[in-house]
Amino acid sequence: MAEPGVRVAPAELSVRRRLESALGRAATDTEAAMVSVLWSEHCSYGHSKLALRQFASRGPRVRVGPGENAGVVDIGQGYLLAAKIESHNHPSAVEPVEGAATGLGGIMRDVLATGARPIAFLDALFFGPPGVAADERLAQGVVEGVAHYANAVGVPTVGGEVTVDPAYAQSPLVNAMCVGLLPESHLLPSAARTAGELVVLLGSTTGRDGIAGASFASRDTSQDLGDRPQVQVGDPFRGKLLIEAVQVLVERGLLSGLGDLGAAGITSAAAEMAQRGHRGMTLDLAQVPLREMAMGPAEILLSESQERMLLVIRPQDLPQVLAVAQHFSLAAAAIGQVTARQQFTALLGAQTVADLPVEVLAEGAQLFDLSSLAKPPVVAGRTQPATLAEWARGRLGGWALADRRQVFERYDDRVGLRTTRLPGTGAAWVKVPEALSTLALSVDSRPWLSATRARQAGRELVLEGVRNLAAAGARAIALTDCLNFGDPDQPEVAWSFLETVGGLAEAAAAMAIPVIGGNVSFYNGEGARPILPTPVLGTVGLRADGIPDRVAVDNGRLWLALVGSRAAVGDPWALPDPDYALETEMAEAVIELLTLPFSVAVEDVGDGGLWQAVMEQALRWNLGGHFHTADDQGDGLEAWCAEGGSRYLLVTTDPEQAGDWATGRGVPFCLLGQLAGDQMTCADSRAALWRAPLSQLKDAAQRRFWR
Amino acid sequence: MSRKAVVIVFPGSNCDQDVAAAFAAATGQQAELVWHTEFSAHQAPLAILPGGFSYGDYLRAGAIAARSPALDALREHHRRGGLVLGICNGFQILTEAGLLPGAFARNHCLHFLSQDVSLRVEANDSPFLADFACGEVIDLPIAHAEGAYQPDQSHPDSDGRVALRYCNQDGAVSAAANPNGAIGNVAGLLDQTGRIFGLMPHPERNADPALGSGHGGRLFRSALQAVSHLG
Amino acid sequence: MTYHLVVEVLPKDGMLDPQGDAVQASLAALGFDQASAVRVGRLISLTVQAASADQAVQLGEQMANALLANPVMETYRLAVHAT
Amino acid sequence: MTYHLVVEVLPKDGMLDPQGDAVQASLAALGFDQASAVRVGRLISLTVQAASADQAVQLGEQMANALLANPVMETYRLAVHAT
Numbered sequence A: 001m002a003e004p005g006v007r008v009a010p011a012e013l014s015v016r017r018r019l020e021s022a023l024g025r026a027a028t029d030t031e032a033a034m035v036s037v038l039w040s041e042h043c044s045y046g047h048s049k050l051a052l053r054q055f056a057s058r059g060p061r062v063r064v065g066p067g068e069n070a071g072v073v074d075i076g077q078g079y080l081l082a083a084k085i086e087s088h089n090h091p092s093a094v095e096p097v098e099g100a101a102t103g104l105g106g107i108m109r110d111v112l113a114t115g116a117r118p119i120a121f122l123d124a125l126f127f128g129p130p131g132v133a134a135d136e137r138l139a140q141g142v143v144e145g146v147a148h149y150a151n152a153v154g155v156p157t158v159g160g161e162v163t164v165d166p167a168y169a170q171s172p173l174v175n176a177m178c179v180g181l182l183p184e185s186h187l188l189p190s191a192a193r194t195a196g197e198l199v200v201l202l203g204s205t206t207g208r209d210g211i212a213g214a215s216f217a218s219r220d221t222s223q224d225l226g227d228r229p230q231v232q233v234g235d236p237f238r239g240k241l242l243i244e245a246v247q248v249l250v251e252r253g254l255l256s257g258l259g260d261l262g263a264a265g266i267t268s269a270a271a272e273m274a275q276r277g278h279r280g281m282t283l284d285l286a287q288v289p290l291r292e293m294a295m296g297p298a299e300i301l302l303s304e305s306q307e308r309m310l311l312v313i314r315p316q317d318l319p320q321v322l323a324v325a326q327h328f329s330l331a332a333a334a335i336g337q338v339t340a341r342q343q344f345t346a347l348l349g350a351q352t353v354a355d356l357p358v359e360v361l362a363e364g365a366q367l368f369d370l371s372s373l374a375k376p377p378v379v380a381g382r383t384q385p386a387t388l389a390e391w392a393r394g395r396l397g398g399w400a401l402a403d404r405r406q407v408f409e410r411y412d413d414r415v416g417l418r419t420t421r422l423p424g425t426g427a428a429w430v431k432v433p434e435a436l437s438t439l440a441l442s443v444d445s446r447p448w449l450s451a452t453r454a455r456q457a458g459r460e461l462v463l464e465g466v467r468n469l470a471a472a473g474a475r476a477i478a479l480t481d482c483l484n485f486g487d488p489d490q491p492e493v494a495w496s497f498l499e500t501v502g503g504l505a506e507a508a509a510a511m512a513i514p515v516i517g518g519n520v521s522f523y524n525g526e527g528a529r530p531i532l533p534t535p536v537l538g539t540v541g542l543r544a545d546g547i548p549d550r551v552a553v554d555n556g557r558l559w560l561a562l563v564g565s566r567a568a569v570g571d572p573w574a575l576p577d578p579d580y581a582l583e584t585e586m587a588e589a590v591i592e593l594l595t596l597p598f599s600v601a602v603e604d605v606g607d608g609g610l611w612q613a614v615m616e617q618a619l620r621w622n623l624g625g626h627f628h629t630a631d632d633q634g635d636g637l638e639a640w641c642a643e644g645g646s647r648y649l650l651v652t653t654d655p656e657q658a659g660d661w662a663t664g665r666g667v668p669f670c671l672l673g674q675l676a677g678d679q680m681t682c683a684d685s686r687a688a689l690w691r692a693p694l695s696q697l698k699d700a701a702q703r704r705f706w707r
Numbered sequence B: 001m002s003r004k005a006v007v008i009v010f011p012g013s014n015c016d017q018d019v020a021a022a023f024a025a026a027t028g029q030q031a032e033l034v035w036h037t038e039f040s041a042h043q044a045p046l047a048i049l050p051g052g053f054s055y056g057d058y059l060r061a062g063a064i065a066a067r068s069p070a071l072d073a074l075r076e077h078h079r080r081g082g083l084v085l086g087i088c089n090g091f092q093i094l095t096e097a098g099l100l101p102g103a104f105a106r107n108h109c110l111h112f113l114s115q116d117v118s119l120r121v122e123a124n125d126s127p128f129l130a131d132f133a134c135g136e137v138i139d140l141p142i143a144h145a146e147g148a149y150q151p152d153q154s155h156p157d158s159d160g161r162v163a164l165r166y167c168n169q170d171g172a173v174s175a176a177a178n179p180n181g182a183i184g185n186v187a188g189l190l191d192q193t194g195r196i197f198g199l200m201p202h203p204e205r206n207a208d209p210a211l212g213s214g215h216g217g218r219l220f221r222s223a224l225q226a227v228s229h230l231g
Numbered sequence C, D: 001m002t003y004h005l006v007v008e009v010l011p012k013d014g015m016l017d018p019q020g021d022a023v024q025a026s027l028a029a030l031g032f033d034q035a036s037a038v039r040v041g042r043l044i045s046l047t048v049q050a051a052s053a054d055q056a057v058q059l060g061e062q063m064a065n066a067l068l069a070n071p072v073m074e075t076y077r078l079a080v081h082a083t
């Protein structure tokens, strides 16, 4: 009998057929519904799993790699760090406030599931240009949603990025990263390892919201969604209670396994925990605390109601666990048992509604090898500027310099008292006195580079993360990536995806930074117009010792200097082939530079080239200046516009000492000029290439992302 | 009663641990966290209502927490001579409970704002502000979405006394220095006894000089001095 | 008897209503410039068990005074229907 | 003619309403345990110039669809009175 609310679409018939051949019997509708969601792209990574195996995920610090909820690394003193980035693009396109909010909730629970307390969020956001009401509504709604959730759960949003491009019109990307901290003794497996233990559902009650959201995220959002509200509503208040309840349970040693409920709800969490522990589970759906009447078994099994966790506990601890839940006014119920037989059995009272081998559920999805399909795109790319003035005009007319404060002022950036560098300048600093250290965190993307040179962009993202952190005085220890692409069955998308992964994996391995987890989001873009391929990389690092947190700047004079390798020769966007050894050396040199008294700040040169980096400093200090590059930096256009290479911009109080240090260290050094006055001039050794009043930069900084 | 301060934790409070840690670091005295249902009048001379989103700030910020039995205990605590400090959401709870006059509307910009602000000390005849001079300008961070203070117009003479106003760095109280639309730039308020103090800014967020001005630490030390002879 | 109660909460006259102003501006931008005096408030819909409509109204008033409206800045109106 | 329009916006049936749940729990704690099915929504009150009540209703519907209610999550009801 078909149960209410869950229809098996024709496309899913072949899934049913595969399931039935694996089972050797007819499948129930409930079983078919479970499998059709679990085997969807969103849950099974069918198109990406093979490629993702390229990532090197081991390392002396790595405690948990990809495959579980969040990755976990050792930061010393008996403390671990959990980190992961995730997308919530499709839900945000449909309902931006709740889409973004539930995205933050989802990634927060991923971190929570390791046993960690979440201590920081970062958000990477991609919007269409303002001016179109629908896009402004999306941009504003997404930021409101991030604020709504993050602020209330009491986890600071310490960094992020905002990209505006027509490629994201009507298809915003919302990527959120969460970092958590835990003592080693709190680390929990997201697995059910001991037969006879109880399975407990904790958090919100289960309703009909978001059913089949996972398979929906795997398709085109413009398709008919039916009449049921597909929107999941985030409840940050319950999210906060969930954090506190889980912390109490972990501290008291009451948990032996913990998983979060995300896509495909109970089905996914239970199947994965059973699979990882090489066990099975028998669940009685009649025990699940429901919010709505007359929910069918498939609805209960697949509901994506937010703010729920799945606990595995010793039977004798049940009263204690329920008491903790009650203290925090959270719903909780023992809904089943871990079994030795590796079978996932769902009962509704006395009736068996699903009985599937765990392996079939968790691993049965079809994997596709994209390489057989991939075809390089015919790239239009960006037209190259003929002059620096043209370059500057493009960036001043866009959102490259728009002050991001209009976004992050809405975020609580310092609850928790750990944020020692607030958003606004480079990587965030989050202190962890427990482990005697300070973290540096950043998220980065380079969509246009990814669109034109996918592999190079992949490498460059890793290097940019390293440089971002070096400029913040830190060494990268782990990476987490979120790969946002269009339809992977399109040969060009498949190609750029594979190239991106290849580039990321190569550079991460070469720089010996493990990739500890990530997320793939396909099918982005409305109908025929795909988004730019948008890999986003989250980089986690530790600040080196001896670097001052605050540099006192007496109202003395400041100079800018370029430190590092020369720019690429030729095409300003042709990145030089990466020299990984040089990158490491440069990062170390920059970290040393930051300890010296004449250094005020260092920023890496990335998107927008030297021009962008200099303009950012001009805005920061509210000063212009006459800045010129030297001949050994390449011709003027190259020197100012090139976006690659291991280059850093130094702000210094003493250019002579800085130059001496560079000579002694054998680091290329080019004094650009002094920050002064209200006119801006960029020149090469011969002539001025571009001039503008500082006020023009300020106008560009005032540009709004909406309204 | 040797304990000097308790922090009353409501479901959804999220600055409770911060304020306890900052208080301890600034004063050398522990501030103990107490779940709201467990708070009673005689636990410590100073009771702190922390910032955050009690009950999700659903309905109105602080409205639901203000109906907690803890507020009856807090009234009793005050009657017995105890001190009450409400920070941000704690301040909102105090107005919702009628312990301080007025109410809070949404920020005029209609969104949450996290930023540093300057404040002018308007009254210092309170234990919380004894260490500050009238007219002194201090810096503290704000972080709230509902901070537009509204006086109670039907009881214009109800007994609140303004203790802090948003101002510019030179101490001028102006519309330009008003981050949220609070009537009269009100940022902090005392009751008539001077023993209940509510403020929207977060003293715990820069009590540690590594995180900013350190002015929040002075506020805690001033409060501690006032209660050091008690308990 | 079961009654359906709707409590309409609006900012008091004379209170600034920036949200109402923002909505009015957005409406005007969308071409609805016939709209004026826009005020944004809150609506609480609930059902109560009561012996009579009068008792339901009384309950509604008690709830509004105890929690649902803040008398410093808000006024409320009550509507009751038998269900 | 001037018409007074009230748009009542509520979360759709089946949508989670954390606010309504919290209010219901708080009402119960205050002794109002007769209250159930509490939903919290928004109320927009405004005046429009229109030729007829019908036209005012039409305008109200257009405004609700364009801005005042979010059709993905909310339903609305319209009340019109001549003033």
Ligand SMILES: Nc1ncnc2c1ncn2[C@@H]1O[C@H](COP(=O)(O)OP(=O)(O)O)[C@@H](O)[C@H]1O
Pocket (backbone or CB within 6 Å): A122, A123, A124, A125, A157, A158, A159, A160, A161, A162, A404, A407, A408, A411, A422, A423, A424, A425, A426, A427, A428, A444, A468
């Ligand atoms: N969406 C956002 N959320 C929080 N912080 C942001 C966001 N966007 C930008 N920021 C912050 O603003 C600063 C400038 O952003 P960006 O120019 O992208 O930085 P960077 O040059 O360091 O990559 C950084 O400190 C960044 O963390």
Ligand SMILES: [Mg+2]
Pocket (backbone or CB within 6 Å): A161, A443, A444, A445
């Ligand atoms: Mg960036």
